[in-house]
Amino acid sequence: MRASDIHEITKLSTPEKILLVEDLWDSIASDESAVPVPQSHMEELDRRLKRYGSSPGTLLSLEELRTRIDGLWVQTSLLIFK
16 A cells, blocks of 8 residues: 555645654554564674673763764764855
């Protein structure tokens, strides 16, 4: 089914469409068993957990990550607004 198949959807404003998508997503997310996790994703999660377990000190804390992101944002902003 496509959005264009439901005529009323094409009449909605962009904000209304966003709200509709949010409602649809919430209805999907409320039942985790309805969306199966592919085996490849489970394997990737296992790989990352194993990597973390072998050297947890090499990962960034949330605060370190935020600091790096903020720094990149400032650098990018300086380049854009020169």
